[in-house]
Amino acid sequence: MTSTQTRFRPTRSTGAMPTRRGAPRGQGAAGWLFVSPTLIVLGLFLLVPVLMALWVSFSDWTGNGSPFSANVHFVGTANYDKLLSGGGLAETNFGTSIRNNAWYVVFVVPIQTGVSLLLAVLVNRRILRGRSFFRTAFYFPSVTSSVAITVLWLFLFSTTGAVNKALSYLGVHGPNWFNDPDGIIHIALRALGVTTGPAALTQNSTLGVSWWDWLAGPSVAMSAFILMAIFTTSGTFMLLFIAALQNLGADVDEAAMIDGANAWHRFWKITLPQLRPTVFTVLTLGLISTWQVFDQIYTGTKGAPQNTTLTPSYLSYTSAFGNQAWGQGAAIAFILFVIIVVLTALQRYVLRDRAVSKRRLRLYEPIRPTTTDEVQR
Numbered sequence: 001m002t003s004t005q006t007r008f009r010p011t012r013s014t015g016a017m018p019t020r021r022g023a024p025r026g027q028g029a030a031g032w033l034f035v036s037p038t039l040i041v042l043g044l045f046l047l048v049p050v051l052m053a054l055w056v057s058f059s060d061w062t063g064n065g066s067p068f069s070a071n072v073h074f075v076g077t078a079n080y081d082k083l084l085s086g087g088g089l090a091e092t093n094f095g096t097s098i099r100n101n102a103w104y105v106v107f108v109v110p111i112q113t114g115v116s117l118l119l120a121v122l123v124n125r126r127i128l129r130g131r132s133f134f135r136t137a138f139y140f141p142s143v144t145s146s147v148a149i150t151v152l153w154l155f156l157f158s159t160t161g162a163v164n165k166a167l168s169y170l171g172v173h174g175p176n177w178f179n180d181p182d183g184i185i186h187i188a189l190r191a192l193g194v195t196t197g198p199a200a201l202t203q204n205s206t207l208g209v210s211w212w213d214w215l216a217g218p219s220v221a222m223s224a225f226i227l228m229a230i231f232t233t234s235g236t237f238m239l240l241f242i243a244a245l246q247n248l249g250a251d252v253d254e255a256a257m258i259d260g261a262n263a264w265h266r267f268w269k270i271t272l273p274q275l276r277p278t279v280f281t282v283l284t285l286g287l288i289s290t291w292q293v294f295d296q297i298y299t300g301t302k303g304a305p306q307n308t309t310l311t312p313s314y315l316s317y318t319s320a321f322g323n324q325a326w327g328q329g330a331a332i333a334f335i336l337f338v339i340i341v342v343l344t345a346l347q348r349y350v351l352r353d354r355a356v357s358k359r360r361l362r363l364y365e366p367i368r369p370t371t372t373d374e375v376q377r
Contacts, residue, residue, distance in 0.1 A: 058327070105291060108290050183218065287340070
């Protein structure tokens, strides 16, 4: 008797998994019924206000009466044009706020991510005594009111505050933190003898701000807010990293240790790649929060000195509630929304898992049975 075998050959991938059968009749309607209260609440308090603000950004509404009254007119992209290419004070203030916030993001996001990861690794070590105490201590600033932290920061970083006092013991004359508008990069260049920039930078501008001022770096006042952001947010992201570290298996790490890999190589080659989803989450949350800085500026400096702590969120508030330019205020909010979405998508593209993105699904189908003799031939 001749035995037979069944061979399988790959077919061209369709790019999709086989679909499942639909849910039993009635379950879909029941599911929509259960989630409908949440959808209604989100629609009323989230979607509708967003659509109303979008209309305001294209109108000349002054804040009096309804934005849908007959006295409110559609002005097209006039509010956006004043901010992006108007050539006046609105464009200059908007460009200044974008520059300030961009430097804020550049410094805060990577530093707070690195600090939170370092704290997580330290407090996750089994040999550390009192781990619960340190976790609570590092997380405590995150649950404290931002207004209270800002008031405390104003006291600590005042001219005669504790920070400058500590610096004096080291022989360093502390700056006038919240009253110094100079950028830290310009300060460093002046220390090297560079007082003015080249003509190519000083004579060209973007959004009403010269290229030389774009490269000034965060002001001394904004640097104090950068330190405050790192101090208050690192504890929150530390908890995310701790949860991720505790879910990692120890088998691969132990195998690498047996092979002679030191602690740094094990962390860089084994632990960190497994933390990619958490790193992406922390960077995304940090990116979103740093582009929405408002309460610290409102409580602390209100954009001073010389608008070097002005942020788009605070400028949107002052344009709408202070200058009654509600269209411009709404336009700033939507431009900020676009910036956050674009940067988040770019960050997702950069941090994507390239190995998984190149993987293709192959489906197999049986072909006719063949005898053992045919297989041997």
